[in-house]
Amino acid sequence: MKDYIIELNNLTFKYSDGTKAINNLNLKIERGKKISFLGINGAGKSTLFLHLNGILKPTKGEIIFNKVPLKYSHKELKKIRQKVGIVFQDPDTQLFSANVYQEVSFGAMNLNLEKAEVKRRVDKALEDTNVFDFKDKPTHFLSYGQKKRVSIADILVMEPEVVILDEPTSSLDPKHSAMIEELLNDINKTGTTLLLSTHDIDFAYSWSDYIFILKNGELVGEGTPEEVFENDHWIEAGAIEKPLVFEVYKALKAKELINDDIIPRNKKQLLKLIGT
Numbered sequence: 001m002k003d004y005i006i007e008l009n010n011l012t013f014k015y016s017d018g019t020k021a022i023n024n025l026n027l028k029i030e031r032g033k034k035i036s037f038l039g040i041n042g043a044g045k046s047t048l049f050l051h052l053n054g055i056l057k058p059t060k061g062e063i064i065f066n067k068v069p070l071k072y073s074h075k076e077l078k079k080i081r082q083k084v085g086i087v088f089q090d091p092d093t094q095l096f097s098a099n100v101y102q103e104v105s106f107g108a109m110n111l112n113l114e115k116a117e118v119k120r121r122v123d124k125a126l127e128d129t130n131v132f133d134f135k136d137k138p139t140h141f142l143s144y145g146q147k148k149r150v151s152i153a154d155i156l157v158m159e160p161e162v163v164i165l166d167e168p169t170s171s172l173d174p175k176h177s178a179m180i181e182e183l184l185n186d187i188n189k190t191g192t193t194l195l196l197s198t199h200d201i202d203f204a205y206s207w208s209d210y211i212f213i214l215k216n217g218e219l220v221g222e223g224t225p226e227e228v229f230e231n232d233h234w235i236e237a238g239a240i241e242k243p244l245v246f247e248v249y250k251a252l253k254a255k256e257l258i259n260d261d262i263i264p265r266n267k268k269q270l271l272k273l274i275g276t
């Protein structure tokens with residue numbers, strides 16, 4: 001039987017201006033997996049994420065975490081926020097401390113850990129996200145991509161069971177995108193469940209164990225990357241693109257230039273198939 005860490009039951013959310021951003025959503029998140037949410041602007045990805053640690057409260061429906069429905073008392077919210085950490089889409093909404101070191105240590109200090117453990121975690125998070133060199137710099141002087149990495153360190157330092165990243169690689173240069181991808185894989189190997197949203201279809205295709213496609217706050221399709229991108233109906237309904245590697249593989253196969261049945265997930269695997 002599959003082990004689900006988060007389940008959504010009939011989740012519906014209306015903003016105060018009447019916008020129905022999430023519409024009767026039902027889905028289950030498997031523990032320990034790398035999961036991507038795809039969908040065009042306004043599909044409801046960020047709104048959904050803000051529900052998963054109780055920042056937003058459903059208008060209707062419920063969120064089940066580790067088999068228990070989320071509750072919204074101050075005490076329960078504090079607990080869930082230690083277990084489910086969210087890296088916001090816009091780092092400016094997340095960062096509030098004077099400098100980078102203070103910013104990243106804030107979360108760890110709130111966990112009542114030993115001083116030495118706080119230092120160990122903060123140093124590790126700063127190193128892992130490659131922001132250690134400007135640990136004394138005021139956060140508001142950082143570039144957008146640097147802020148984004150500090151906002152990731154902010155959450156990693158808490159070592160939550162679930163890490164949610166809203167468009168983690170947007171605005172990162174290729175070197176830092178690759179670094180964050182590697183970091184996410186390392187965290188996942190320790191058992192952490194990872195959820196992210198992205199408009200980078202190629203990244204989602206190569207990285208994810210499982211993909212959900214949203215549109216107008218509703219689930220359009222879900223499955224492994226191969227299952228999702230094989231389904232033209234879902235791709236069209238979600239108004240998303242297909243990954244380049246996937247399309248090139250299909251074109252080569254249709255022309256009988258390759259006959260391998262294992263679909264490549266990244267450029268390296270595709271080039272190997274072609275024999276280069």
Ligand SMILES: Nc1ncnc2c1ncn2[C@@H]1O[C@H](COP(=O)(O)OP(=O)(O)OP(=O)(O)O)[C@@H](O)[C@H]1O
Nearest residue numbers: 015017019021039040041042043044045046047048
């Ligand atoms: N604070 C708000 N008040 C009113 N409507 C909102 C608010 N925030 C988001 N919305 C609306 O809710 C819907 C879902 O928005 P959301 O930000 O969740 O989408 P998204 O999938 O994260 O999009 P993007 O890819 O642009 O980040 C949109 O129609 C948006 O206009």
Ligand SMILES: [Mg+2]
Nearest residue numbers: 045046089166
């Ligand atoms: Mg968003």
